[in-house]
Amino acid sequence: MPQVSIKDIARMLNISVATVSRALHNRYDVKPETKQKVLELAERLNYRPSSHAIGLLKKRTHTIGLVVPEIDNQFFSEIINGLENVAYQQGYNVMIFQSQNIYEREVKIIDQLIGARVDGIAISIGSSTLDFKHLNMLKDLDIPLAMFDRANDQVYGHKIINDNFEGGYKAGEFLIKSGRKRIAHIAGPSTLKLTRLRMQGFKAALRDAQMELRPEYLVHTTFRMEDSHQTALDLLHLPEPPDAIFAVSDYVALGVLKAARELNLHVPNDLALIGFTNLAVGPLLEPPLTTISQQSYEMGEETARILLENIESPDKDFKLQTRIFKPELVIRNSV
Amino acid sequence: MPQVSIKDIARMLNISVATVSRALHNRYDVKPETKQKVLELAERLNYRPSSHAIGLLKKRTHTIGLVVPEIDNQFFSEIINGLENVAYQQGYNVMIFQSQNIYEREVKIIDQLIGARVDGIAISIGSSTLDFKHLNMLKDLDIPLAMFDRANDQVYGHKIINDNFEGGYKAGEFLIKSGRKRIAHIAGPSTLKLTRLRMQGFKAALRDAQMELRPEYLVHTTFRMEDSHQTALDLLHLPEPPDAIFAVSDYVALGVLKAARELNLHVPNDLALIGFTNLAVGPLLEPPLTTISQQSYEMGEETARILLENIESPDKDFKLQTRIFKPELVIRNSV
DNA sequence: AAAATGTATGTAAACGTTTACGGAACTTTT
DNA sequence: AAAAGTTCCGTAAACGTTTACATACATTTT
Numbered sequence: 001m002p003q004v005s006i007k008d009i010a011r012m013l014n015i016s017v018a019t020v021s022r023a024l025h026n027r028y029d030v031k032p033e034t035k036q037k038v039l040e041l042a043e044r045l046n047y048r049p050s051s052h053a054i055g056l057l058k059k060r061t062h063t064i065g066l067v068v069p070e071i072d073n074q075f076f077s078e079i080i081n082g083l084e085n086v087a088y089q090q091g092y093n094v095m096i097f098q099s100q101n102i103y104e105r106e107v108k109i110i111d112q113l114i115g116a117r118v119d120g121i122a123i124s125i126g127s128s129t130l131d132f133k134h135l136n137m138l139k140d141l142d143i144p145l146a147m148f149d150r151a152n153d154q155v156y157g158h159k160i161i162n163d164n165f166e167g168g169y170k171a172g173e174f175l176i177k178s179g180r181k182r183i184a185h186i187a188g189p190s191t192l193k194l195t196r197l198r199m200q201g202f203k204a205a206l207r208d209a210q211m212e213l214r215p216e217y218l219v220h221t222t223f224r225m226e227d228s229h230q231t232a233l234d235l236l237h238l239p240e241p242p243d244a245i246f247a248v249s250d251y252v253a254l255g256v257l258k259a260a261r262e263l264n265l266h267v268p269n270d271l272a273l274i275g276f277t278n279l280a281v282g283p284l285l286e287p288p289l290t291t292i293s294q295q296s297y298e299m300g301e302e303t304a305r306i307l308l309e310n311i312e313s314p315d316k317d318f319k320l321q322t323r324i325f326k327p328e329l330v331i332r333n334s335v
Numbered sequence: 336m337p338q339v340s341i342k343d344i345a346r347m348l349n350i351s352v353a354t355v356s357r358a359l360h361n362r363y364d365v366k367p368e369t370k371q372k373v374l375e376l377a378e379r380l381n382y383r384p385s386s387h388a389i390g391l392l393k394k395r396t397h398t399i400g401l402v403v404p405e406i407d408n409q410f411f412s413e414i415i416n417g418l419e420n421v422a423y424q425q426g427y428n429v430m431i432f433q434s435q436n437i438y439e440r441e442v443k444i445i446d447q448l449i450g451a452r453v454d455g456i457a458i459s460i461g462s463s464t465l466d467f468k469h470l471n472m473l474k475d476l477d478i479p480l481a482m483f484d485r486a487n488d489q490v491y492g493h494k495i496i497n498d499n500f501e502g503g504y505k506a507g508e509f510l511i512k513s514g515r516k517r518i519a520h521i522a523g524p525s526t527l528k529l530t531r532l533r534m535q536g537f538k539a540a541l542r543d544a545q546m547e548l549r550p551e552y553l554v555h556t557t558f559r560m561e562d563s564h565q566t567a568l569d570l571l572h573l574p575e576p577p578d579a580i581f582a583v584s585d586y587v588a589l590g591v592l593k594a595a596r597e598l599n600l601h602v603p604n605d606l607a608l609i610g611f612t613n614l615a616v617g618p619l620l621e622p623p624l625t626t627i628s629q630q631s632y633e634m635g636e637e638t639a640r641i642l643l644e645n646i647e648s649p650d651k652d653f654k655l656q657t658r659i660f661k662p663e664l665v666i667r668n669s670v
Numbered sequence: 671a672a673a674a675t676g677t678a679t680g681t682a683a684a685c686g687t688t689t690a691c692g693g694a695a696c697t698t699t700t
Numbered sequence: 701a702a703a704a705g706t707t708c709c710g711t712a713a714a715c716g717t718t719t720a721c722a723t724a725c726a727t728t729t730t
Contacts, residue, residue, distance in 0.1 A: 053686035286621020
């Protein structure tokens, strides 16, 4: 016997659907005897209310949509955890989607979330996204939007981000203080603002120390380890290779570490290395990775809080919020 | 202007909803002029069809539910990727949920998925789940179920698993061949069948080599690194500590590695270590981790394939499938 | 000119649920 | 005994969409 509806139960007991509904909701105005019969039958037939029917009837779905570039990245999965926990505590469900940094997928996901009538959307924008119509139309549709980690100024929505400039500055500063002279930076996709800010902060640190950045010491890569590995190899094969590298993320730093090992370079003696993110595996690497920490779990929590506050606010003109997390230097042994 | 429906568009253009619906679906029997007007207005108002309305009307939702114990675990996130890719290719959506190994959450998630009328469910059962009513009722409801990695014999559903006995055997065998004498095993939660099988395989390898397993060398832990770290410390503090450890998973091995480093034990000289899973970080550790590989991505793909085949099969009595992946020894430097 | 065909649109039911409203059958109050 | 109040339940509309069927008008065929 496949899924039953309230109608089936009503028919079987020779009562109306209204009574069944009332019985299931334990309303006062239904005879205990009837209530009993309904509950028993519902239990026996494994009745579960159709969320579609309910979603159609009520305006609210108590669901928020979450879009991340990729799920197999600890940074994002920790954000998911933080966000989910807060959402669950407030009785909301979370629908998780990954864009794989593919623009078309991102657009499709947003369309789906609108179709699913979610109460709000949290997103970390994919690196290939250059057009933001799909996100800005959410304002017209009265769907609150929160951007975490990867936000864009052209988009109307809350922002939960890091002070990436400061993080970049701290990374550069630390490498300089440790006495390195030939400092390189492996930056992320240039489309992302966080990439540009980390780079700018890094450059500012060099400038403040009256050091110049050689053009060949600034290269771009994606956040995938395979790419950064190749990029690092290229960098280390320069006629005059760097003696320190600031990697735009820990994942990228992993690629550098692999390259250094292949070239028999000792870290930190031959090459100092600093990452960004503070992944859980960092301390377990050899050497343990020095990095700039991002509080991923807390960012997820804060994203949920702001988004839910917006959703539950009766105020139509809930004003946009920006929350900036301060990055911290985590000193281990790779510098 | 909030979300518009087909009714709103019909009212605005003074035509019926049927015509609007036909226009949006590009049916043959609607005047090009009308079609044009409808499409333009729909575009301008950012119309997106309500998935609730459609889900209610049609029996099929083209959605499959995916339940994993935890998302911030590369093994599972790779499975998610494999499963999602196959599902997308066949025009299905995936709703992802994590149980956090909490039984109550798992039950709630299943209830929700039934309510959402998903076409099928893929699950890796949580370690605290001892009662399977919530899963077995899916059979009555005609909802196909596929269990990956963590399956249970009491549950009616497809199984996509590893030959964990063989994996355990291979791990034990390799440690024995490398000349270790005091071999310990850090097993997972004893509720999980995969834990028991890996343990049994490991024991069988010892038996076949006429070696005995000291009781104090067999301990249990969870898959969280913090727990395994403490367990490893206890093990290494024994009066006669082991000279080799087979960890039930790479995550657990990470905990062991951390403990070994704290105690200044050199791996593999003082302690040989072998894991299970073959996580992407394995080769980047120092020393690179020897492990038993599970083909997570492929398991995800296979899970989707079997589940979708079941869903799309007109045959009501689609027979249960079991797919067993063969684990492979991946030799690096930790043994 | 009648009949047949084609074209474009409308009507209405269905999916599953909630809920305002109404009413029947009692019971209690006057 | 009439009035008023309870208690329990049914009716029907609404949410957004699709689709079988009906219909109106225009055009073509006989």
